[in-house]
Amino acid sequence: MTDEADAVVIGAGPNGLVAANILADRGWRVEVLEAREAPGGAVHSDREVHPDFVSDTFSSFHPLAIASPAIAALNLHEFGLRWSHAPSVLAHPLADGRCAVLRRGVDATATGLAADFGTDDGAGWRRLSALWDRVDPHLVNALLTPFPPIRSGMALAARLGPADGLRFARMMALSVRRLGEEEFSDVGATMLLAGCALHADLLPEAAPSAAYGWLLAMLGQQYGWPVPVGGAGTLTDALVRRLTAKGGNVRCGTRVTSVVVRGGAALGVRTADGAAVRARRAVLADVPAPALYGGLVSWDDLPTRLREDLRRFAWDPGTFKVDWALNGPIPWTADAASEAGTVHLSGDLAELSDYAVQVASGRLPARAFLLLGQMTTTDPTRSPAGTESAWAYTHVPRHVTEDLDGRLTGRWDLAETEAYADRLEARVESFAPGFRARITARRIMSPLALEAANESLVGGALNGGSAALHQQLVFRPVPGTGGSRTPVRRLYLASASAHPGGGVHGACGANAARAALRADRLAITRVIGC
């Protein structure tokens, strides 16, 4: 067993594995230590719901992975990764029976919106898509590189010019409700954007929900929201296979309990079995910021100021997920929903706003917003022909103060989890009468179950911390740590708690790896200079 490496990566989530691959490409010997028995973090699939059905245990749709320069550069198709798309990207059926649909290609989406919601919605969608064409790919590059993004930021500014640059900055600062009011006269296009914004913990009335919703929708229109053929775990398999081919190693079942710090620098880690692994050049931590600071690294080795900043760190809300094996397709009232990989469920914008405010203020919603995945529709390998492997999740308050439709307390014991799963199924049933009759088996993952399955999903938080503006860019995870840099030399934060945050894009890991390489180069230059 190796007990020395150039770099030790703590955690084999997508960020840890991308970081490890980048370091291995530079000839570093990399050892990835993973607490669980399998690598992948929140990118994993299984057959626990039903042996004939593949279920994505956590993440499913990967537009951010497709758009990510860091992941694209790894050429994972050479290591077995293949993508699959649903006929349409996203559907949002409404209470009035209409359905907004996001398709690949602006013409397909805008034509559909114009037909179902009027020519204004179609024209507004084309305007927002034209803006995307102007800023692509510089915007995505700017968001996925360390802040401030000098090169892509300058390219973006040059592309837009000062006047349009200012207008673009204004749009980025809008709420999604306001963007909808400015661009559309009906609700279809606004609901597509608002549902996308609620993938993060952003209120439809708060900035930067317009920017977030627009970005995710435009990525879907350009790249689709694809899934790895065979299950999310095949993305992890490709990352691990590539790393191993480059001489790296992933050790599962190896929980790191502390980072060894001497003289202000990280020298290695200790694991739960008492072993030490020395890191000659760097330690990269793919763990949430609160698990690193004051957890793996003692407060004695950290500035007092950081402790005070971390006290203000905000988690994103909890997540409650149900996976289903269905003996037939979901019988949607709105036909268009049948062809979509993802279906967003909320009757209208007011309902979406109520839900978001309720979750933020501790109340368990009666009418939850659901994100639902139709996995066999997206990738036919997931379950036998004619059946559907499906899931839905919603966000729940981290601390439940009131249940708006019953007596649930947020204790999430067996009775509560079953009751809340029943409530979510009733919600799907209201858009697809006959849905419940198609359920062959289900698995419920409460916030507690999610955390038990991956300790980084603290309280069921899936983004490594709130995506609210006050915890983005230079404020992530706390002001002054500068993204992946930490107050400890040779120690880097590589998880979704660092800029640019949650999602499977590997950018947090890539930024940490590049910071480690840069610092190592400088250190060597200094030594040679002496």
Ligand SMILES: Cc1cc2nc3c(=O)[nH]c(=O)nc-3n(C[C@H](O)[C@H](O)[C@H](O)COP(=O)(O)OP(=O)(O)OC[C@H]3O[C@@H](n4cnc5c(N)ncnc54)[C@H](O)[C@@H]3O)c2cc1C
């Ligand atoms: C239910 C759910 C659905 C999601 N859906 C999507 C989606 O469709 N698309 C998308 O882009 N994103 C999605 N996400 C978000 C995405 O999966 C995460 O943002 C992403 O996985 C974060 O990657 P990470 O590497 O930072 O952390 P993780 O994936 O959480 O990996 C961290 C790893 O570190 C390990 N670890 C933690 N502490 C230690 C320790 N002390 N020692 C050793 N190992 C340790 C953990 O066991 C884990 O394997 C979803 C997340 C969840 C939970």
